[in-house]
Structure formats: C-alpha cells, structure tokens
Amino acid sequence: MRQPKIAFIGAGSTVFAQNLLGDILSYPELRGADIRLLDIDPVRLATTDTVARRVARELGATPGISVTTDRERALDGADYVINMIQVGGYKPATVTDFEVPKKYGLRQTIADTLGIGGIMRALRTVPVLLDMSRDMERLCPDTLHLNYVNPMAMNIWALYRQSPIKTVGLCHSVQHTAGELASDLGIPVAEIDYLCAGINHMAFYLKFEHQGEDLYPKLLQIAEEGRAPKWNRVRYEMLRRLGYFVTESSEHFSEYVPYFIKERRPELIEQFGIPLDEYPRRCESQIASWETLRARLEDDTEKVEVKRSVEYGSLIIHSMETGLPRVVYGNVRNDALIDNLPEGCCVEVPCLVDRNGLQPTRVGGLPPQLAALMQTNINVQALTVEALVTGKREHVYHAAMLDPHTSSELTLDQIWALVDDLLEAHGEWIPEQFHRRKPVGV
Known part of the structure; x- marks a missing residue:
C-alpha cells in the first residue's frame, strides 16, 4: 500500500501536532507515512520533531519524518496539508484584539471566530492562507487542505472564492459537545445518534437520540430545573429559547450574540458564568x-x-487511503446543502469520506429560528470576506457594524473609531490596502 505525504503547517503547535500524529500513526496502513513538519520557529519545530519520533517509537511506526522552515519543501507533492498556524501569535496580535476593544468598553471571551476580534484575525490570516494556497496550486494541486485555523468560516469562505485547492475546515465542537451532553445525561456517547448542521461554532443538533428515544426532553429538563453546569449555562439558556442545543462552548457562543456580555448589565456575567478574557488567560498559563x-x-x-483524540483529520486521511467509509463533520461551501442559508457561504454539515474523497451531504432546510440566528453571524462573515476579496476597507467597518455583540454595545462612531484603532495597532500584520483610510460616506 502506498504511503501518503502529509505536511503539517504550523507544526510548532507541539501538543496539537502530537495528538494528530498519534492519531495518524496509530493506523497500521499509515505507519510508514511521509511526515513533513513545517514551522517558522526552529526551536519549537525541533521540539515537535523530537516528540514525533517518540510517538512513532511508542506506536511501533516507521514514518519518514522531515523538518523544515521552507514551505515549498514541505508542500512539494503533498497528498494532505494539515494547517494549524496562528498569524501574529498571542503577542502581539491576540493581545491587541482584546486590549484595544476593552478601551471602548467592549469585552470578549475568545475573540477568534466572530466579533471584532474574529474580523481582525481573518484580515491577518486569510492573506497568508491564500499565499499558501498559491504554493499548493504549483506544488501539490491535487492535495486536500485540512484547515484547523480560525476564524474557520471566514477562512474557508475566502479560500473557496479565490483558490481551486480542495479545502475542508475541521473543528472538534460537534464531537466534544456530544460528549459533554452524554455526560450530563449519564449515557455513553458512543450510544447516542445525532445529526448536526449549521455554521462553524453555531451548528445545532437537529437530532439527538438514544436507542430511538429523543433526548431533547431530558436536556430541556436539565435547563428548566437549573441543573446546567455554571460553565455551560449560556447554551442551556439558548436551548430553552430555541429548542435546540448549539455545538460551540458557552464562553465562545456568548460573544456571537447580543444577549449575555453587556457592560451595563454586569450581573449577567455572574448569572451565566461568562469568563471574560478567557483566551488571554489560557495563553498566559x-x-x-x-x-x-x-x-x-x-x-x-x-x-x-x-x-x-476526537479530531477528524486522521479519519479523513485513513478513509481516503483505504476506502473505509466514515462520516465526519466538515466546513465546506454551501452548494445546495442547507436551503435557508446563503448559497456559497461556509456551512458545517455531515460529510461522507472514502476513497472518492470528501462528499458533503445535503441537509435541506433548518428550523427557521436557527437559520435566522446563523444569518446574523453570516452577515459579518460575508462582509469580512468581501473586504478580503476586494481590498475595500469600508467593508471592514460594515462587518463590525453588523456584528451582534459589537453593535449591541457601541455606537456607530465608536465602531468606526475602534476599527481605525485596531487596523493601526495591527500594523504590518494587516494587508497594506486596509491602512488606506477613506472619509465617512465615501
């Protein structure tokens, strides 16, 4: 059996790389894979190299492992490209995304998916991903790009609009949340049958069953009786209001909607257990x-x-190499997959994967209240992608104006001033065209 060539981009994320390598090399059919580890930090890269070889020995695998800071060398002929980069890093980029909005009274928890932090992360990340895609078009045009980089929906949508490289966005929120709910219910997660669909970090379980029994009444009982864990109160509250459970964690979800993080209502932070500045705390730790x-x-x-691990990457590679069919959840272009979300946007749906590749499945229409809530996030994604594709700075303002959390806290003047301050603070991390300011109304 042939051995695939797998490039890890951003392999200096040592622990995540270790988990994915362990997943991949645990399959007998993949134990001789050609592993290329790439990072711009040679010190972190050396650590990952050591860890990769230790993992291989532990599993009795004999992969070819090479390390490089040369992207072309890593990509040349790669069958799969696993992307896990963070453009700008925690410092200065993520710190800027939190500290500048805080001066306006705008607080965040994670700031990597939507909101003003998600918009800025997309502006500095998509150009780098697109540059990588251009290299893939030359060096490995038939590769499958497995993207783990946030903001997932904006990244995938922008890449689909500008590159022919086959790309799927991978996240662990669907499978993690299923495990959490199974624990709340005291049922083994392997026994639960579910169907999930929507957009990344705002997909909902349309079906959640155990041996043919609908589990939603039991979940609603947990919510109504106030038995939800403090760290998960936001999602159980949304279950009460919408009738469906969302996939992304409560700390994430609280900043995608206008209901929970309010400077003038600090009691909500305590009531719903919202960890403001959670991502910086994690990074510092x-x-x-x-x-x-x-x-x-x-x-x-x-x-x-x-x-x-619960990550889908190794499952996709193994199924494409062996033909063993599996279903995973992927972030892909909405090509008639979800009827009441915009055509062409990025959606998260079940995907069949086998030797024929990744095949997204049609879901049809979502409950209208869910589609409407998703649309509030899609508006921000669409305008951010439009800014990236056209280079027009005004669409950055428009995206921020339509963001549910930002617009619920700030005035229009404040939103525009905040965008100006963030673009200036990010400096060279943001493409030059976004530094050309136009007066209001032009």
Whole structure:
C-alpha cells in the first residue's frame, strides 16, 4: 500500500501536532507515512520533531519524518496539508484584539471566530492562507487542505472564492459537545445518534437520540430545573429559547450574540458564568508552563502518552487511503446543502469520506429560528470576506457594524473609531490596502 505525504503547517503547535500524529500513526496502513513538519520557529519545530519520533517509537511506526522552515519543501507533492498556524501569535496580535476593544468598553471571551476580534484575525490570516494556497496550486494541486485555523468560516469562505485547492475546515465542537451532553445525561456517547448542521461554532443538533428515544426532553429538563453546569449555562439558556442545543462552548457562543456580555448589565456575567478574557488567560498559563512541558516532552526517560483524540483529520486521511467509509463533520461551501442559508457561504454539515474523497451531504432546510440566528453571524462573515476579496476597507467597518455583540454595545462612531484603532495597532500584520483610510460616506 502506498504511503501518503502529509505536511503539517504550523507544526510548532507541539501538543496539537502530537495528538494528530498519534492519531495518524496509530493506523497500521499509515505507519510508514511521509511526515513533513513545517514551522517558522526552529526551536519549537525541533521540539515537535523530537516528540514525533517518540510517538512513532511508542506506536511501533516507521514514518519518514522531515523538518523544515521552507514551505515549498514541505508542500512539494503533498497528498494532505494539515494547517494549524496562528498569524501574529498571542503577542502581539491576540493581545491587541482584546486590549484595544476593552478601551471602548467592549469585552470578549475568545475573540477568534466572530466579533471584532474574529474580523481582525481573518484580515491577518486569510492573506497568508491564500499565499499558501498559491504554493499548493504549483506544488501539490491535487492535495486536500485540512484547515484547523480560525476564524474557520471566514477562512474557508475566502479560500473557496479565490483558490481551486480542495479545502475542508475541521473543528472538534460537534464531537466534544456530544460528549459533554452524554455526560450530563449519564449515557455513553458512543450510544447516542445525532445529526448536526449549521455554521462553524453555531451548528445545532437537529437530532439527538438514544436507542430511538429523543433526548431533547431530558436536556430541556436539565435547563428548566437549573441543573446546567455554571460553565455551560449560556447554551442551556439558548436551548430553552430555541429548542435546540448549539455545538460551540458557552464562553465562545456568548460573544456571537447580543444577549449575555453587556457592560451595563454586569450581573449577567455572574448569572451565566461568562469568563471574560478567557483566551488571554489560557495563553498566559500555557506560556508560563511551556518550558516545563517542553522538558517533559523531550525527556526520553518519560513515557510519551499516545491516545486517540476526537479530531477528524486522521479519519479523513485513513478513509481516503483505504476506502473505509466514515462520516465526519466538515466546513465546506454551501452548494445546495442547507436551503435557508446563503448559497456559497461556509456551512458545517455531515460529510461522507472514502476513497472518492470528501462528499458533503445535503441537509435541506433548518428550523427557521436557527437559520435566522446563523444569518446574523453570516452577515459579518460575508462582509469580512468581501473586504478580503476586494481590498475595500469600508467593508471592514460594515462587518463590525453588523456584528451582534459589537453593535449591541457601541455606537456607530465608536465602531468606526475602534476599527481605525485596531487596523493601526495591527500594523504590518494587516494587508497594506486596509491602512488606506477613506472619509465617512465615501
């Protein structure tokens, strides 16, 4: 059996790379894969190289492992490209996305998917992804690009509009949330049958059953009786209001809607357990513990832990290589997949994968209240993508104006001033065309 060539872009994300490598190399058919590890940070890259070889030894696998800071070398002839980059890093980019809006009284939790933080992350990320795609068009035109980079929907939508490379966006919110709900109900997740659809981080379980029994009445009972865990109160509240459970975590979801994070209603933060500035706290904690973790990962005297993750990447590669059919959830272009969401936008739907590749399945129409809520997020995605495709700065303002959370907290003048401040603060991380300011009304 042939061995696939798999490029890891952003392999300096050592722990995530370790999980994906463990998944891939655990399959006998993939244990001889040609693994190319790429990162712009040679120190982090060296750590991942060490970890990759330890994982391979632990699994009895014999992959070809190469490391490089040369993107063309990593991409040349690759069958699969796994992308996990973060453009601008935690510092300065993510810190800027939090600290500048905070001066306007606009608070966030994660800021990587929607909102003003998601818009800015798209502006600095999509151009880099597109540049990579141009390299793929030359060096591996038949590759499958497996994107784990946020903001997922904006990235995938923009790439579909500008590159012919086959791309799918992968997330773990569907499978993670299914596991959380199974735990709340005391049912093994493997016994639950579900169907999910929507947009990334705002998909909903249209069906959630156990041995033919609809589990929604039991979930609604948890919500009505106030038994939802504090960290998950936002989603259980939305279940009460909409009748369906959303896939993304409560801390994420709270900043996609105008209902929960309000400077003038601080009691809501306590009531719904919303962790403001959650992502910076996580990053600071990871930075503080990195050297200790790195030493442990590189220590040959310590047993390296290899266990299967819930990520879809290895399942897709294995099914395409062996023909074993599976269903995964992927973020793809809406080509008549969901009737009441815009054609061409990025949707998250079940996808059949086998030797014929990734095949998204048609869902049809969503409950109207769900489609309407998703549309409020799609508006922001669409205008951000339009800004990226056309280079028009005015569409950045328009995207921010329509963002549910931003528009519920700030006036129009404040929104425009905030966009100006963020574009200036991000400097070289944002494409030059977005630094050309036009007066209001032009």
